[in-house]
Amino acid sequence: MTITAAADGSALGNPGPAGWAWYVDDGCWRAGGWPHGTNNQGELMAVLDLFRATAHVPEEDLRILCDSQYVINSITKWMPGWKRKGWRKADGKPVLNVELLKELDRELAGRKYTFEWVKGHAGHDLNEAADERARAAATAYQQGVAARSGPGFAGAPTAAAVAPTPSTAINAAGATTAGTVTGGGLATYDEPDLFSELEGDSFAATESTRAEPAPEAIVEELERELLGPDVRGDVGRTGVLLHPDFMEIGSSGRVWTRDAMMMALEEDPGERTELEVLGADRLGTNGVLLTYRSYSRSGTTLRSSLWVLDGGRWRLRFHQGTPEA
Known part of the structure; x- marks a missing residue:
């Protein structure tokens, strides 16, 4: 049985x-x-x-x-x-x-x-x-x-x-x-x-008294967190941040699934990447498209991330990066 x-x-x-x-x-x-x-x-x-x-x-x-x-x-x-x-x-x-x-x-x-x-x-x-x-x-x-x-x-x-x-x-x-x-x-x-290291007193306040940040601000903060090697190398946190149906088209043209990305990042989280936000556009009530320029030793990359509200939390659904000429 x-x-x-x-x-x-x-x-x-x-x-x-x-x-x-x-x-x-x-x-x-x-x-x-x-x-x-x-x-x-x-x-x-x-x-x-x-x-x-x-x-x-x-x-x-x-x-x-x-x-x-x-x-x-x-x-x-x-x-x-x-x-x-x-x-x-x-x-x-x-x-x-x-x-x-x-x-x-x-x-x-x-x-x-x-x-x-x-x-x-x-x-x-x-x-x-x-x-x-x-x-x-x-x-x-x-x-x-x-x-x-x-x-x-x-x-x-x-x-x-x-x-x-x-x-x-x-x-x-x-x-x-x-x-x-x-x-x-x-x-x-x-x-x-996941949220213990986010900036701002609003995240430390109690559920009943804190002011809810705008979705664009939440998404930008989560994107910055995901770019840190400490988080990228932690499958627990990346698993929270990445949507179950996450997909990325990398700068090399490779298509990454959620599981493949989590395993790769745990083995090699890479260096800390800084970003310059170019835009944060609301897509209805449950989506935010974040576009930005990332800076690393290898150069600059133009990136776009689609974040969606899933089960009460924002998760990264799709990402694509293109090296800047």
Whole structure:
């Protein structure tokens, strides 16, 4: 028998009130969350809790439907290399979300599982059900009311349902996979989130009091962040910044997909690039086209980036660069 379940996470503000959920059917699902967290943290926790909730039936195959390529790639592609390097990336820096990833690694042992990527918000019944419950949990924490936790998995020990309370928000992003999980507690951790280094007091203010920056200003700041080697070499952050359907036509004419770009940047994040904004044009309510000139040792390049609003956050959907004569 194969257990098929969707796992999803949600964060209102990212970081902000956060939720997670996994869903098999209306009689078999669980959800939870925290007052402050990130979408990626919720994605990881949904998968972790699913493994814990099914630890009492290790002989059953798990088929996990997930719209987070970061989660899938972290477990099936990147984790072995991170472990060999002492949970450090190719540039020697610590892996983000390391405590959650270590816990997942422990839970995978001995389990039979496969991950299947599904496009989020595309009408997939199980994914939509998990997303709805994760968002409801996040909304409950935002409103200060009790969140519905769900019936859980039949026969699961109570301990498997316990989720950690994070000390702060954490980032991540992702691709496709296979895995396993068991019970156990998670240590709290304290790592920077995507927005923690953005300039301006408005980002440090509380959700209820801060003034929302204009989309053009947000997009310009995120583009500048993406041009920094520290961010480019961090698959967690690039996974948050790049849209799942991201594509780039490079100056050499090569076409890059999201996964190929994330892997290439982790291995060689390059030098810091400065930019001169030429234009920031709003495309409806959910798009901004940013054009700029970048400066590096190799010369100047004219670039255009299309940012779209996806699930409440701005993500880079398309990029193209042309060396300037």
